[in-house]
Amino acid sequence: MPLKEYDVVVVGAGSSGQNVALKAAAAGKSVVMTEGRDYGGTCPLRGCDPKLVLHAAAEAVYRVDLLRGKGFTAAPAFSWPDLMAWKRSFTEPLPPKSRKKMEESGIVVHDAYASFEDAHTLCFGGDVRVKGKTIVLATGMKPAPLDIPGAELMLTSDAFLDMDDLPAEMIIVGGGYIGSETAHICQALGCTVTLIVAGPVALDKFDEDLAALLLASDRRRGMNFHLESKAVAVRQAGKRFEVDVEDQSGKRVTLTTDRIIHCAGRVPNLEELQLEKAGIDYDEKKGITVNAHLQTTLDHVYAIGDCADSGLPLTPVATYDAARLSEALFEGKSGKVDYYPIPTVAFCLPGIASVGMTAAEAKKSDRAIRVNFSDASDWFHPRHLNEPVFAYKVLIDEAEDVIVGAHLVGPGATELINLFYLAIRQRIPVAELSQLIFAYPTAASTLKSMIH
Numbered sequence: 001m002p003l004k005e006y007d008v009v010v011v012g013a014g015s016s017g018q019n020v021a022l023k024a025a026a027a028g029k030s031v032v033m034t035e036g037r038d039y040g041g042t043c044p045l046r047g048c049d050p051k052l053v054l055h056a057a058a059e060a061v062y063r064v065d066l067l068r069g070k071g072f073t074a075a076p077a078f079s080w081p082d083l084m085a086w087k088r089s090f091t092e093p094l095p096p097k098s099r100k101k102m103e104e105s106g107i108v109v110h111d112a113y114a115s116f117e118d119a120h121t122l123c124f125g126g127d128v129r130v131k132g133k134t135i136v137l138a139t140g141m142k143p144a145p146l147d148i149p150g151a152e153l154m155l156t157s158d159a160f161l162d163m164d165d166l167p168a169e170m171i172i173v174g175g176g177y178i179g180s181e182t183a184h185i186c187q188a189l190g191c192t193v194t195l196i197v198a199g200p201v202a203l204d205k206f207d208e209d210l211a212a213l214l215l216a217s218d219r220r221r222g223m224n225f226h227l228e229s230k231a232v233a234v235r236q237a238g239k240r241f242e243v244d245v246e247d248q249s250g251k252r253v254t255l256t257t258d259r260i261i262h263c264a265g266r267v268p269n270l271e272e273l274q275l276e277k278a279g280i281d282y283d284e285k286k287g288i289t290v291n292a293h294l295q296t297t298l299d300h301v302y303a304i305g306d307c308a309d310s311g312l313p314l315t316p317v318a319t320y321d322a323a324r325l326s327e328a329l330f331e332g333k334s335g336k337v338d339y340y341p342i343p344t345v346a347f348c349l350p351g352i353a354s355v356g357m358t359a360a361e362a363k364k365s366d367r368a369i370r371v372n373f374s375d376a377s378d379w380f381h382p383r384h385l386n387e388p389v390f391a392y393k394v395l396i397d398e399a400e401d402v403i404v405g406a407h408l409v410g411p412g413a414t415e416l417i418n419l420f421y422l423a424i425r426q427r428i429p430v431a432e433l434s435q436l437i438f439a440y441p442t443a444a445s446t447l448k449s450m451i452h
Helices: 015-026 042-046 048-066 080-091 094-104 177-188 208-220 315-330 359-364 413-425 444-450
Strands: 003-011 031-034 108-110 114-116 121-124 128-137 141-143 169-173 192-196 224-226 229-237 240-247 252-257 260-262 266-268 301-303 344-346 352-356 369-375 391-397 402-409
Touching: 003 015, 003 121, 015 031, 015 094, 015 315, 031 128, 042 048, 042 080, 042 094, 048 080, 048 177, 094 108, 169 177, 169 240, 169 252, 177 192, 177 208, 177 344, 192 229, 208 224, 208 352, 208 391, 208 402, 344 413, 352 413, 359 369, 359 391, 359 402, 391 444, 402 413, 413 444
Parallel strands: 003 031, 003 128, 031 108, 128 301, 169 192, 169 260, 192 224
Antiparallel strands: 114 121, 121 128, 141 266, 229 240, 240 252, 344 352, 352 402, 369 391, 391 402
């Protein structure tokens, strides 16, 4: 196979990979890009964006249900096929549009997985060999493999977002972001949902008190949970499926359902890369080892986004990585990443959000941290929606008069968290925030009460 040389080789055509490729082309570099799946990446095709389309429909039904007897007398009619057709109107045009944008920018594009032959040479799909002065790895993540009998009978979270029908009953394995969001969408739209969760609560990456409030609300609404448990086997049972569930004591029960969704984590998508041949350090669970400038163990090879072991596996972090790396490579800037603090949300019903220091970290800190924690479900903001869940935990450094952490659950939490992020990032004094005039009645206007 002939060897072609390029200034920049980009592996992965998600948002971060595309951003670097476009910046490189604009800087006059010769650029080649390859992608083993559809151009566009996880977030717009198999993650955040299509999920939010489904969430919007689920939230509409959820809101109407909360207001039954307060104006609404019946649930609205709903069609899952119509919703999926609406979702596909967002996802299907994207791959050809993304690919065309790269080509029109002068980027050579390929449709294949990449693997290293040596530190500078990669093979695309077995029939194309390229050599890069600079190599950028942006391969993202994939569903973690589950080593249990019958695992192949489960749908992945990717496949869930492309289901043609919504079954009457569903089991979801995993209670993190993806599992919880999937469960809330399906339950609101009429499916009976059971979650198998490894920890004592779902969403254990969020504040434990707020996650417990959401769990109690979920149970009241009819969601079922097997906590501190794991799926140990899956079997076909006629047209349905059986799942053996084992708790921490070793006790087993067998559940029967129409469909099983595997949402028990994701891992860096590294298998095809053969990083060992290039001498690049990595961890199968954490990702490719990088420094504060996103360099791997090779000076000319960089890793950004979910496949790297820096930051959180979130689309805004990947986009941030791409921007900092592009500044370093093509504008002569430092390119050093500074993530703190990273806001993160789960689009549940209602939403839950977090940014900055946690309550557990505050207990270990020698700083004078005041923790404002309250169930605020009696405030007007949740009450006018008849929403039973609204709570906050805000951490304030009293000596410095700044917010250092914020944790929210309830309507508007996924938007309000961005104001707290801004306040923490810019170190806006609490005294100054107290003097601001927010539009009322909005979720943002509750911030002033939370900091007092």
